Amino acid sequence: MGPRPLQRPAVDPAESAVFGRPSGVEGAFAATGPTLNTLRQAPPTTEALASAFGRPEGQRDTLQRPPGHGSNAPDDEDPMWSGDQNPWRDPGAGAVIGPPALDRDDDAAAKAAPGDRGRQLSLPEVLFGRRVKPSALVVLGVVALLIGAAGGIGGWLLARGGDSLTRDVTLAEAQPGKERPPGSVADIAARVRPAVVSIEVKLERGGGGFGSGVVIDGAGYIATNWHVVTLEGRADETARITALFTDGTRAEATIVGTDPKTDLAVIKVDVDNPTVLQFGNSDELQVGDAVIAIGSPLGLTDTVTEGIVSALHRPVVAGGDNGTAPITYDAIQTDAAVNQGNSGGPLVDSTGALVGINSAIRSSAGNTGSVGLGFAIPSNDARRITEALIRDGRVAHADLGANVRSVSADTAEGAQVVNVTEGGAAHSAGIVEGDVIRKVGDRQVRTAAELTVAVRANRPGDTVPVVLARQGQELTIQVTLGSD
Structure with missing residues (x-):
C-alpha cells in the first residue's frame, strides 16, 4: 500500500508573506550569495593605531595566560606566581586563610647592606618627603621666627589698646527718667506716701488688727475708719493704737472721736512737722x-x-x-x-x-x-x-424719723415707709406708713440705703422737698429734717 496522501491546508497569503521563505529559496536557510545583504565590517585599523596597540610583529600570544604557560614579564623579573602555588595567588584555588599574598623575601633581606638595616628617617624627610639642603632649613627657620615675632608684637599692641579703653572709660550719666514727669503716678505717690500711716491695734487680752490712715492736720490728726481703731466695736479703752510712718517713725495714738454710722474715726499722734494731705472736692x-x-x-x-x-x-x-x-x-x-x-x-x-x-x-x-x-x-x-x-468729739446726722424698706413694683420704686417715729420729722410732715419715698431734694431714691444717704447729705434742721407715692398718686411734701 502506498503512503497516505498529504493533506496540506491552504496557506493564508498574509501569513505566507510574513512567515514564508523568501522568493526563490527552496531550502531551510537562504543561500549565501551576492543576492543577500552582506554583514558590514569595521574598516581596517590604521597603521599608527596598529603600531601603538597591536601585538609585536610575529607574535600571536594573548594577554592572559594561566600559570605554567609562559610569561610576558622580562626575564630578570620574578614570575607572578610563586613556586609553591600560594592559594592567594592561584585564581583556581579554594578560598582559605593562609600566609600573606607575597612570599617573604628572605634572600633580599639577607642581601641588604648592614649599614641600611634599621635606618630611621630624618626630620626633613618626614616633613618634606625628601632630603632638604641645610641652607633651605636655615632660611625656613628664620622666616618662622620673623612671623612669630610679628604676631607677638601685634598681640601686645592690641592688648595695650584694650587696657586703655577699659581703664580710662567714663560712662555717660543717665538723665532723670522721662516716664516720671510731674503728675505721673510715681510723682503723686512720692508726694502722698509720707502722709499715709499704718495703724496697729492690740488688745490687752490678746489679739488685734491693722489698717491704714492719713494725716489731715499738722497737729497730728489722722483720719481712718471706725472699724479699724475699734476692731468693729470689740476694742475698749485699754486697746493700744500705734501709727507707723513711712520713714519708720512709730507713735502712740489716742482716739479723738468716732462715727460708727459712716465708718469714720479720728486719732491723734504727737509728732513733729508731719506731712499733711490736702482735701480735694x-x-x-x-x-x-x-x-x-x-x-x-x-x-x-x-x-x-x-x-x-x-x-x-x-x-x-x-x-x-x-x-x-x-x-x-x-x-x-x-x-x-x-x-x-x-x-x-x-x-x-x-x-x-x-x-x-x-x-x-x-x-x-x-x-x-x-x-x-x-x-x-x-x-x-x-x-x-x-x-x-x-x-x-462726735457728729450729728440728719434724720427722717421713719423706718423704711426697699420696694420695686410697676407702680412705684423706692423706699416704703414701714413705721413712723412719733414726733419725728416724717410724722411732723404728714408722712404715713405705706408711703413710698421716691426722691429727697435732688437725689433719686430707689432703695432704703439711697434714702439714708440722701437724708444725711443734708444737715439737721434743713427743710427739703420729699416726693412720695401714696395710693397711686405722687405727692411732694416739705420736710424739716431732725437729728439722730
Missing part, C-alpha cells in the same frame, strides 16, 4: 477719672495701687453686728486694688488731693481678696464729719 469726680489708693493691704505697708472711678453715689451698707447701727454711706466705687488693710487709707486723684477714705470691698463667694470692687467714703463727707469729730 469729691463732687467734681467723674466716672473714669484716674485715682490712686495707698495703704497697708494685708499688712504690706506703703503699697500703691492705681485705678479709675468705676461709679459714683453707690450706697454701701455694712456692719450692723453686735447690736451696732449699720454703716451706710454714699461711696465712690473704684477698681484700684483694695484689700483688707487698705481700710482708712487715702484715695487720691491725679493731682494728689484726697478724694476718698477707703473703707470696704466686695468679693465673690469664697474669696476675701480684691476683685476690682472697692468703696471709699467721699472726701466732702469725710471732711465735714472729721471736722465735727475734732471740734466736738
Whole structure:
C-alpha cells in the first residue's frame, strides 16, 4: 500500500508573506550569495593605531595566560606566581586563610647592606618627603621666627589698646527718667506716701488688727475708719493704737472721736512737722477719672495701687453686728486694688488731693481678696464729719424719723415707709406708713440705703422737698429734717 496522501491546508497569503521563505529559496536557510545583504565590517585599523596597540610583529600570544604557560614579564623579573602555588595567588584555588599574598623575601633581606638595616628617617624627610639642603632649613627657620615675632608684637599692641579703653572709660550719666514727669503716678505717690500711716491695734487680752490712715492736720490728726481703731466695736479703752510712718517713725495714738454710722474715726499722734494731705472736692469726680489708693493691704505697708472711678453715689451698707447701727454711706466705687488693710487709707486723684477714705470691698463667694470692687467714703463727707469729730468729739446726722424698706413694683420704686417715729420729722410732715419715698431734694431714691444717704447729705434742721407715692398718686411734701 502506498503512503497516505498529504493533506496540506491552504496557506493564508498574509501569513505566507510574513512567515514564508523568501522568493526563490527552496531550502531551510537562504543561500549565501551576492543576492543577500552582506554583514558590514569595521574598516581596517590604521597603521599608527596598529603600531601603538597591536601585538609585536610575529607574535600571536594573548594577554592572559594561566600559570605554567609562559610569561610576558622580562626575564630578570620574578614570575607572578610563586613556586609553591600560594592559594592567594592561584585564581583556581579554594578560598582559605593562609600566609600573606607575597612570599617573604628572605634572600633580599639577607642581601641588604648592614649599614641600611634599621635606618630611621630624618626630620626633613618626614616633613618634606625628601632630603632638604641645610641652607633651605636655615632660611625656613628664620622666616618662622620673623612671623612669630610679628604676631607677638601685634598681640601686645592690641592688648595695650584694650587696657586703655577699659581703664580710662567714663560712662555717660543717665538723665532723670522721662516716664516720671510731674503728675505721673510715681510723682503723686512720692508726694502722698509720707502722709499715709499704718495703724496697729492690740488688745490687752490678746489679739488685734491693722489698717491704714492719713494725716489731715499738722497737729497730728489722722483720719481712718471706725472699724479699724475699734476692731468693729470689740476694742475698749485699754486697746493700744500705734501709727507707723513711712520713714519708720512709730507713735502712740489716742482716739479723738468716732462715727460708727459712716465708718469714720479720728486719732491723734504727737509728732513733729508731719506731712499733711490736702482735701480735694469729691463732687467734681467723674466716672473714669484716674485715682490712686495707698495703704497697708494685708499688712504690706506703703503699697500703691492705681485705678479709675468705676461709679459714683453707690450706697454701701455694712456692719450692723453686735447690736451696732449699720454703716451706710454714699461711696465712690473704684477698681484700684483694695484689700483688707487698705481700710482708712487715702484715695487720691491725679493731682494728689484726697478724694476718698477707703473703707470696704466686695468679693465673690469664697474669696476675701480684691476683685476690682472697692468703696471709699467721699472726701466732702469725710471732711465735714472729721471736722465735727475734732471740734466736738462726735457728729450729728440728719434724720427722717421713719423706718423704711426697699420696694420695686410697676407702680412705684423706692423706699416704703414701714413705721413712723412719733414726733419725728416724717410724722411732723404728714408722712404715713405705706408711703413710698421716691426722691429727697435732688437725689433719686430707689432703695432704703439711697434714702439714708440722701437724708444725711443734708444737715439737721434743713427743710427739703420729699416726693412720695401714696395710693397711686405722687405727692411732694416739705420736710424739716431732725437729728439722730
